Amino acid sequence: MKLSVWTYEGPPHVGAMRVATGMKGVHFVLHAPQGDTYADLLFTMIERRKQRPPVTYTTFQARDLGSDTAELFKTAAREAYERFQPEVLLVGASCTAELIQDDPAGIAAAIGLPVPVVPVELSAYQRKENWGAGETFYQLVRACCPKEGVERLPRTGPSCNLLGPTALGFRHRDDVAEITRLLGRLGVDVNVTAPLGASPADLARLPQADFNVVLYPEIGEPVARWLKRNHGQEAVAATPIGVGGTADFVKQVAELAGVDPAPVLEESGARLPWYSRSIDSTYLTGKRVFVFGDATHALAAARVATEELGFEVVGLGTYSREQARDVRKAAKRYGVEALITDDHLEVEDRIAELHPELVLGTQMERHIAKRLGLPCAIISAPVHVHDYPARYSPQMGFEGANVLFDTWVHPLMMGLEEHLLGMFREDFEFADGAAPSHLGHAPKASAPAELEGPAAADPQAADPAAADPAAEGRAESLAAETAPSASASTASASTASAASASASSASAPEAPPSGEPSWTREAQKELKKIPFFVRGKARRNTERFARERGFASITLETLYEAKAHFAGRR
Amino acid sequence: MSAPNPAIAGGAALPVLKERGQREVFCGLTGIVWLHRKMQDAFFLVIGSRTCAHLLQSAAGVMIFAEPRFATAILEEKDLAGLADANEEIDRVVARVLRRRPEVRQLFLVGSCPSEVIKLDLSRAAARLSQQHGPDVQVLAYSGSGIETTFTQGEDACLASMLRAQGPSEDAGDDLLVVGTLPDVVEDQLQRLFDQLGVPVRFFPPRRARSAPPVGRGTRYLLAQPFLAETGLALNDLGARHLPAPFPLGAEGTRAWLQAAATEYGVDPARFEEVVAPAEARARRALAPMRERLAGKRIFFFPDSQLEIPIARFLAREVGMELVEVGTPYLQRDHLGPELALLPDGVQLSEGQDVERQLDRCRAAAPDMVVCGLGLANPLEVEGMTTKWSIELVFTPVQGFEQAGDLAELFARPLVRRERLKV
Ligand code: SF4
Ligand code: SF4
Numbered sequence: 001m002k003l004s005v006w007t008y009e010g011p012p013h014v015g016a017m018r019v020a021t022g023m024k025g026v027h028f029v030l031h032a033p034q035g036d037t038y039a040d041l042l043f044t045m046i047e048r049r050k051q052r053p054p055v056t057y058t059t060f061q062a063r064d065l066g067s068d069t070a071e072l073f074k075t076a077a078r079e080a081y082e083r084f085q086p087e088v089l090l091v092g093a094s095c096t097a098e099l100i101q102d103d104p105a106g107i108a109a110a111i112g113l114p115v116p117v118v119p120v121e122l123s124a125y126q127r128k129e130n131w132g133a134g135e136t137f138y139q140l141v142r143a144c145c146p147k148e149g150v151e152r153l154p155r156t157g158p159s160c161n162l163l164g165p166t167a168l169g170f171r172h173r174d175d176v177a178e179i180t181r182l183l184g185r186l187g188v189d190v191n192v193t194a195p196l197g198a199s200p201a202d203l204a205r206l207p208q209a210d211f212n213v214v215l216y217p218e219i220g221e222p223v224a225r226w227l228k229r230n231h232g233q234e235a236v237a238a239t240p241i242g243v244g245g246t247a248d249f250v251k252q253v254a255e256l257a258g259v260d261p262a263p264v265l266e267e268s269g270a271r272l273p274w275y276s277r278s279i280d281s282t283y284l285t286g287k288r289v290f291v292f293g294d295a296t297h298a299l300a301a302a303r304v305a306t307e308e309l310g311f312e313v314v315g316l317g318t319y320s321r322e323q324a325r326d327v328r329k330a331a332k333r334y335g336v337e338a339l340i341t342d343d344h345l346e347v348e349d350r351i352a353e354l355h356p357e358l359v360l361g362t363q364m365e366r367h368i369a370k371r372l373g374l375p376c377a378i379i380s381a382p383v384h385v386h387d388y389p390a391r392y393s394p395q396m397g398f399e400g401a402n403v404l405f406d407t408w409v410h411p412l413m414m415g416l417e418e419h420l421l422g423m424f425r426e427d428f429e430f431a432d433g434a435a436p437s438h439l440g441h442a443p444k445a446s447a448p449a450e451l452e453g454p455a456a457a458d459p460q461a462a463d464p465a466a467a468d469p470a471a472e473g474r475a476e477s478l479a480a481e482t483a484p485s486a487s488a489s490t491a492s493a494s495t496a497s498a499a500s501a502s503a504s505s506a507s508a509p510e511a512p513p514s515g516e517p518s519w520t521r522e523a524q525k526e527l528k529k530i531p532f533f534v535r536g537k538a539r540r541n542t543e544r545f546a547r548e549r550g551f552a553s554i555t556l557e558t559l560y561e562a563k564a565h566f567a568g569r570r
Numbered sequence: 571m572s573a574p575n576p577a578i579a580g581g582a583a584l585p586v587l588k589e590r591g592q593r594e595v596f597c598g599l600t601g602i603v604w605l606h607r608k609m610q611d612a613f614f615l616v617i618g619s620r621t622c623a624h625l626l627q628s629a630a631g632v633m634i635f636a637e638p639r640f641a642t643a644i645l646e647e648k649d650l651a652g653l654a655d656a657n658e659e660i661d662r663v664v665a666r667v668l669r670r671r672p673e674v675r676q677l678f679l680v681g682s683c684p685s686e687v688i689k690l691d692l693s694r695a696a697a698r699l700s701q702q703h704g705p706d707v708q709v710l711a712y713s714g715s716g717i718e719t720t721f722t723q724g725e726d727a728c729l730a731s732m733l734r735a736q737g738p739s740e741d742a743g744d745d746l747l748v749v750g751t752l753p754d755v756v757e758d759q760l761q762r763l764f765d766q767l768g769v770p771v772r773f774f775p776p777r778r779a780r781s782a783p784p785v786g787r788g789t790r791y792l793l794a795q796p797f798l799a800e801t802g803l804a805l806n807d808l809g810a811r812h813l814p815a816p817f818p819l820g821a822e823g824t825r826a827w828l829q830a831a832a833t834e835y836g837v838d839p840a841r842f843e844e845v846v847a848p849a850e851a852r853a854r855r856a857l858a859p860m861r862e863r864l865a866g867k868r869i870f871f872f873p874d875s876q877l878e879i880p881i882a883r884f885l886a887r888e889v890g891m892e893l894v895e896v897g898t899p900y901l902q903r904d905h906l907g908p909e910l911a912l913l914p915d916g917v918q919l920s921e922g923q924d925v926e927r928q929l930d931r932c933r934a935a936a937p938d939m940v941v942c943g944l945g946l947a948n949p950l951e952v953e954g955m956t957t958k959w960s961i962e963l964v965f966t967p968v969q970g971f972e973q974a975g976d977l978a979e980l981f982a983r984p985l986v987r988r989e990r991l992k993v
Contacts, residue, residue, distance in 0.1 A: 039624075044945055048948060050952040057593075059593045125650060
C-alpha cells in the first residue's frame, strides 16, 4: 500500500475519459461503482466543458455483486448505444470492476452492436491517468485506422498530424491553436488533430499526413510509434516550449516538410528574448528555481528557466516514472539530483530543504509553496479551475514563450523592491515575509515550522537530512522569541505549532541536541535582517559551516565567516 | 408574516418513483471532507484505490487550505495477492500516519469498494491497532464504499462506528443529544437556545472525537441531519430514545424541532415562546424578501445528500416554491415521517436514480430551477436551466433560525445572477 494525501495523476480510467471526452462520436461504458461518477466534475466544473463527458457508468452496488453485475454491464452498454448512437463504443473497467472480473470486452462483443466495440485494459493497480490516456488513444487508433492501404493525399503542400491533446489537458486547447498557426506560417497543413476534436473517421485518415507532431509524448507517443511502424510516418521529437524549444521544433518540422524555416524564425513574434535582456530583468539572474511536473513540461521548463530567463535550476523532478530516464539525464546536466516520485510529501521535503526562490510546478507545488511562503507558477498538470483561463494562454510556440515570461516573473518581487527590502530590514512597515507589492496578500510566515515539525517528530528520521529541518524548526522558534512585536502573532503561531508537532526538539530551544551549534542572540537577530526568502538558506549554510568546524555556538562572526565562505557557491 | 399555507399541508401517501439505473452521486468517502474538519483530533485513512484518493482530492481539493487530516492507503498489485500481507501493510501505514501526526487520538480506517470486494476485514485490523496504539489512540473502522454507501451515508457509517465502540453508559444522565455534523457556528447558536430553554444538551459528533458524550438509558436524541439511519439504530441499541421531529431547516422546521425537545423536557410553554419567538420572527423577516423572488418558481431535485426532502418542504412551505420532482438517493421513512407529513399533496418523489431518464423528465418539465450534483450543473446551465449545486447545501451553515434566510438565498442567487447578466 502506498500512503498518499494528494495524487498527481488520477486512475487510468480518467485518462480514458480524457480521450473519449476530447473526441467526437465515441461513447465510453465504464464498469464502475457510483462514487466513480465524481470524474464528471473534472470536465464539467474544473475544465468548464459544456457537455457531460460521454460516459455511462454501470454504478453497481454491493447487492449486485456475485449475481448480476455482468447483466448490468450488458444493459448499460446496450442502452448507452441506443441513446447516444456513437460511432465507436469504448468499454472498460475501473479499479473495483477490475476485481470482480466481469470481462466487459467479452460482454460488449456478445451484444452484437452494429458499431466497433473497443475494449481497454486499464490495469488500475499498476497504471495511472496519463498511461490510461495513451493506451486508450492507441487502442482506438488500432481499431479505427487501417494498418495499410491509406494513400497520402495529393495536396498542394506538406501536412502533419498533431498527436496527444485531450480534454482536461493543461492548456491543450490553446497549444493546439498556437501550433496549428505556427505550422500554417511554415506552409504545413494539419491533417488531423487527435484525440482532441477527432472522430473515429478522422483516426482512419491519420496515415494521409506526411509526418506526425507529438505535442504530449505521455499520451501521443504509442500512437506515433504505431504510425511509424505501419505507415512509415516520422515524428517530430522537439517540444515547442520556450523560444529555443520552439526554434528547434520549427527546424525539425521544416526539415521533414522540406520548407524554409528562416522566415518564421526571423519574424517569430517572441518578446521573451528582449524582455529577458532588458536591464530591468537583471535581478532575475541566478534566481534559484525548483522545477516539478510531468516530464515534458518539467524538462522544457528547466531549459527555459536556465537559457531564457537566466535562472538557476536547483531541483528538477517529475511524477512521470515512464519518462524518468530523460529527466535524470537532464538533471545531471544541471548538476542536480533528479527527484522521481509521485509522493508529494517527498517533493515537499525537497523544496523545504532547497529553499528555492521560485517554484515551478503543479497545483501540489502551489500548495507546498504557499505554506513555505515561496513564490510559485504553474507549469504542468494537475491543475485547478483557475488554470483553465478564459483568455488565450498557450504554453507552446512563440506566444507560449511570452506567456511563460509573464507568468513566471509575476510572482516574484520586483528588482528594486527586493533591494529596498534587503537594505532596510528593520523598517517597521516591512513585515516579515512581505509579499511582492503587486500581489495583494502576504504568505504565512509560520508555515515552515509547521511543515517541518512532523518530520522532526518522526523517531525513524534519524538521518542527518531529516535532522536539518528539525534544527530549522528550533531556530524558527528561537527567532520568534526575539522577534519584534509586529510579527508576534505569526511568531507565536510558529512556536506553538513547532512545539506541538515536535515536542522533543522544539520544547527545549535553549538546549539543542548535543553536537548542534546554538545561535547567540546577537547572531539570531542579525539573521532576521536577511530577507526571509534567503534566510533559510543562510541559516542552514551557517549551521553547516559551524558544525563542520565543531563550533559550539554561532556568533555574529560565524555568520559573516560563513557568508564569505559560501559566496559564489550554491 | 408568511404563515404556512394549510391547504398544502399533509401529504402522507405520496407517490414514489423507484429507480434503479445509473446513479450520478458521490460515494460515502465524501463525508470525510467535512468530518475531518469537525473532529480535530481524528484522522481518516481510506484503504482504497487511486480512484478513491482522486475522488477525495477532486471533491475537496478546492476547499482545503490546511494539510488535511485524511489520506488514502492505495492498494497496489502486490496487496491484492494475499491478505496477511495486507494487514502488515495497514499496520505499517497507520504507524507512519501516527508518527507524522502525533496529535491524532482517533483514527478511522475507512473501507472502500476495493477493500470490500477483496474482503479486507478492517474491523479486525482496527481492534488490533487499537491495542497496539491505545490507549492514546483509538482505531475504528467503517465503510464509505460506493457499493454500500451514497454520499452522506458515509457520515452515518462513521458516527455509528463511534457509538458502537463506546457501549452504553450507566451514568449518562438525561441530557439531550443533538446528532449529526453541524457547522460550529450553528452549533453555538443552538447551544444558546437550549441553554435559554434550560434543556441540557450535548452535540454529536463532538469537536474532539475522544471526548464524545456518554450515551445510555436516559439519553434522548434529536437528529440534526436526515441521513442518519444507522446512527439512529446504534443510539437505540445504547438505550437512547429518538425524539421524532422535522429537521431544523427554515423557521417552521427549527421551531418544530426545538418544540420536540421542549415538550420532552417539560419546558414551560410561555418560556418557550419567550425564547423562540424573537428568533423565529427574525427568520421570517429574513425570508420575506426571498419569498417574493422564489414564490411560484418550479424546482426539480436530483438525488444527492438526502437533504432534498426537508429542503423541499422548506421551499414549498416557507417561500412558496412549487415542487416538480424531489429525488432522494434513499428514502428513509423512519426519520422522515414528520417531514413527509408536511409535504404538499401529490408531490412526485423519486428514490434511487436512472440519471438519463431523470434528465429526460427534467427537460420535459422545464423547471425554473434544478438542484443537482457538480457533474450535471454546468451542462444543464448550457441547456438554459438555472441550477443550484446540491453539495453547497452540505457545505454551508443552513440550519437554525439565523440561517433560514441564507438557505433561501442560496436558491435565490442563481436566479438573481441570471437576471443580472447581460452577456
Ligand atoms: S465509489 Fe468506491 S472505488 Fe470509487 S471512489 Fe468511492 S469507494 Fe473508491
Ligand atoms: S488555491 Fe488554487 S490550487 Fe489551491 S485548492 Fe484553491 S483553487 Fe486549487
